[in-house]
Amino acid sequence: MMNTLLKNQVLSHNNTSRPLPFKFVELLFPRILVQQLRTNTLHDKHETKDRQPDNFFRLHKSKGQHLLTNPRVLDTIVRKSAINPTDTVLEIGPGTGNLTLRLLQAASKVVAVEIDERMVKFLQERASEQGLQHKLSVTREDALKAEFPRFDLVVANIPYGISSPLVTKLVYGEGYNFRSATLLLQKEFARRLLAKPGDSEFNRLAVNVKLVAEVEFVMDVSKRDFVPCPKVDSSVVIIRPKSENEIPSVNLDEWRAFTRSCFNKKNKTLGATFKQKKRVMELLNLSQMRESEGECRRGSNDGYDFVKDDNLDDQSDDEDCIAYSYSETELTMFKRKIIEVLKTSGFEDKRPSKLSIEDLLNLLSLLNGAGIYFHDLKGAENADNNTVLNRKDME
Numbered sequence: 001m002m003n004t005l006l007k008n009q010v011l012s013h014n015n016t017s018r019p020l021p022f023k024f025v026e027l028l029f030p031r032i033l034v035q036q037l038r039t040n041t042l043h044d045k046h047e048t049k050d051r052q053p054d055n056f057f058r059l060h061k062s063k064g065q066h067l068l069t070n071p072r073v074l075d076t077i078v079r080k081s082a083i084n085p086t087d088t089v090l091e092i093g094p095g096t097g098n099l100t101l102r103l104l105q106a107a108s109k110v111v112a113v114e115i116d117e118r119m120v121k122f123l124q125e126r127a128s129e130q131g132l133q134h135k136l137s138v139t140r141e142d143a144l145k146a147e148f149p150r151f152d153l154v155v156a157n158i159p160y161g162i163s164s165p166l167v168t169k170l171v172y173g174e175g176y177n178f179r180s181a182t183l184l185l186q187k188e189f190a191r192r193l194l195a196k197p198g199d200s201e202f203n204r205l206a207v208n209v210k211l212v213a214e215v216e217f218v219m220d221v222s223k224r225d226f227v228p229c230p231k232v233d234s235s236v237v238i239i240r241p242k243s244e245n246e247i248p249s250v251n252l253d254e255w256r257a258f259t260r261s262c263f264n265k266k267n268k269t270l271g272a273t274f275k276q277k278k279r280v281m282e283l284l285n286l287s288q289m290r291e292s293e294g295e296c297r298r299g300s301n302d303g304y305d306f307v308k309d310d311n312l313d314d315q316s317d318d319e320d321c322i323a324y325s326y327s328e329t330e331l332t333m334f335k336r337k338i339i340e341v342l343k344t345s346g347f348e349d350k351r352p353s354k355l356s357i358e359d360l361l362n363l364l365s366l367l368n369g370a371g372i373y374f375h376d377l378k379g380a381e382n383a384d385n386n387t388v389l390n391r392k393d394m395e
């Protein structure tokens, strides 16, 4: 059942029936809201069977339900997003709608994707009460699985647990053509998106996003601006996809497979990474697949099964674990080929986290020139039960 008290409180910013002058409400809003929400909501951690009366609107930590309540921050997010009155805005995880109501006022339309049915209903009612329901389309879906309708820009305070796959989906998703994504993210995650080569936070996520988009820092947001208060601080960033002619000409699937290999252990030198027997086997297999457009050789008990190989440099590697069969000679020759490219190009002793995108593109092109290719094995992974599924995403 909808909690009327909660509804009145989260609505207070725009509720015309409230007698308090707008500015005064604006000033008091965070404190009133925090105080009252605290007494009228429960978070997973505090849930007990005997403490769940109907008028409690329980927020689920597992779904990242931390509501942004500071009107100053909400207004800044909307202002910085530079929304045109003709724009359709995609909001992921609208929750109770504190941001959505502002977006509805600024945009022509808001399409929202929310996983929690209760939030969907709450938001629809709230929009109706403000006479804005005709501008809102909210569906109950997992944003990672949803096919987003057409949108001009994204503005969202997203659940932090899905940040990496969601950012990947937005910037690498086929068919999305949008101006910008203003996202409220966990501070550390935002720092990685903003990191430059040589920074300690510079990783595969940063390099992949930067290939196809520009990232701008907007502001830090205190954990105290949320209800309930999370453990971490947050930051707002704006991601702007590059136009087609600004993106280097590279096969994006191969690029992502290449950076996955390079950054597998980002503090190892590229020489050490690509000398690993499993890496050599994987690349030999992919390169042969590319040449023959055929089957990959895997699974023979007579050959090398790197999962069981005690001589591996890095047994803790939790990436793709597929067994291939190659002779010692084949592997040695192929390994020489890789090392030769790394040596002659001066990349052997370099660490991926210190390299620029241009350096990495150059290395990929040199490896391709020597017949060494990279490929995202996800398709093969789904089709083949021999694959150990434990693939990290972009981090």
Ligand SMILES: C[S@@+](CC[C@H](N)C(=O)[O-])C[C@H]1O[C@@H](n2cnc3c(N)ncnc32)[C@H](O)[C@@H]1O
Pocket (backbone or CB within 6 Å): 063, 064, 065, 066, 067, 068, 069, 092, 093, 094, 095, 096, 097, 098, 099, 113, 114, 115, 116, 119, 141, 142, 143, 144, 156, 157, 158, 159, 160, 162
């Ligand atoms: C951090 S809260 C933000 C709520 C609201 N936008 C705000 O700023 O107050 C994240 C919201 O995302 C929703 N959510 C969590 N996982 C989701 C998913 N996979 N797809 C869509 N929504 C999700 C949660 O239910 C929650 O409402």
